[in-house]
Amino acid sequence: MINFQPLVLLDETVTEVILNEDTETVDATYMYLEPKDTNLNRSLSLGKNIRYSIREDSLRVKYPSSHEFPSFRTVDANDLIHETEIADDDRIPYILKVVNCPFYHPRDTDVIRKELENLEHFRGVRGLVQSAGIAVFSNPYATSQEDNQHMVIKGILLKYYSGGSLQRILEEQRVTGSDWGRWAVQIGNALDTIHRAKKTHMDLKPSNIVLDRDGNAILIDISGIGGVTRKWLAPEIQDEPSLFDLPFQTRRLNDVWAYGKVLKEIASKIDEGASMKALNMVADHLTQDIPTRWTLSEAISQLENRQNSD
Known part of the structure; x- marks a missing residue:
């Protein structure tokens, strides 16, 4: 019973129609059509008071051009x-x-x-x-x-990176015997590249690290403003409500802490030995409180020296 013929759609978007009985509604118009069924008295009474206004639907999907x-x-x-x-x-x-x-x-x-x-x-x-x-x-x-x-x-x-995610490799206990030392350095270098561009990752974790067909580690989900995983956030920002509004330096230190936690996860899947202890040592320094937390360059240097000595 509502006549939508007078409705003018907004260009290039979704038009939301708001129906009400407010006689003061700006630019509102009666939209009632007389019902053929004379028994619809209640609807008839209501319909005569219905007005409408339009606006752009704020929940529509926004497709970039x-x-x-x-x-x-x-x-x-x-x-x-x-x-x-x-x-x-x-x-x-x-x-x-x-x-x-x-x-x-x-x-x-x-x-x-x-x-x-x-x-x-x-x-x-x-x-x-x-x-x-x-x-x-x-x-x-x-x-x-x-x-x-x-x-x-x-x-x-x-x-598409055919080597799968680091998360899967950890879950399947496939770290021992793999080139995990190279992964550790590659992840650190990739993160350092992001930081040198004055950008941050903010969701570094094993599921956001994949391997290509040659076994090289690749960081994915690099928007820097997407979702976050709370348990992979540094302790100093765990309770921050607006994470992506934090200063660059704070977000960078969070990435460094998360990198240390990734290294801990890798070390936990390696057989006991000097290599595991060395990786844990670097991870411990990266996950310390801010005053004593290592920089990426310090960690990468230690990892590269260890890799060369092996």
Whole structure:
């Protein structure tokens, strides 16, 4: 019984309609249609008082425009093949990190944008996840035929690293006999690269470290403003409500502490011996209170010396 014909949709977005009986509603219009069923007296009475106003839906999925990141290769999302991994026309496997994820929150779009910025900044840098492009599709919120040609970002195509995550390797007790000493140095160097760019990771943990086919450690999830795992936060910021608003120096020290905890996890899976003790020693220095906490360069130097001596 509500006539939506007079409704003018907002361009390029989702229009939210608010119905009420407030006669003072600005720009509100009666939307009632006479019911054919004369027994609907109650609805008729209510309907005559209904007015409406519109606004942009604040909970809509915000898809970034493909024009925002012109340096990235674009892949039509419709051309992707969904198998165990994602593949394009060349059958190269990728991971597709989508904007419209389960339990989407508008802030998730900011995280995607920031990750794209960092992927662009660290393009070609060893030890950090690399992008294969962006998956695009026609704007689902287009309000005219011409708008259908406007492409938006559905997600990021990330290179697939076949060695799996460090978390899985730890869980499967596959550290002993592997090149864990190289991983420790590579993780530290990758984190140092991020810090030298005045950026931080803020969610360093074994599940955010993967191995490529040659066994090299790679850091992933490098937006720096995504989710955090509380148990992997340094003690001094455990109770901070706004972690990503903290000063760079505070966030950097948190990354250093988390790096130390990663090294502890690796050491816990190594057979007792001089190598395990050396790794634990470095990890202990990295997870001390701030005044005595080692820097990344101190830790990497110790790890490299140990690796060379072996």
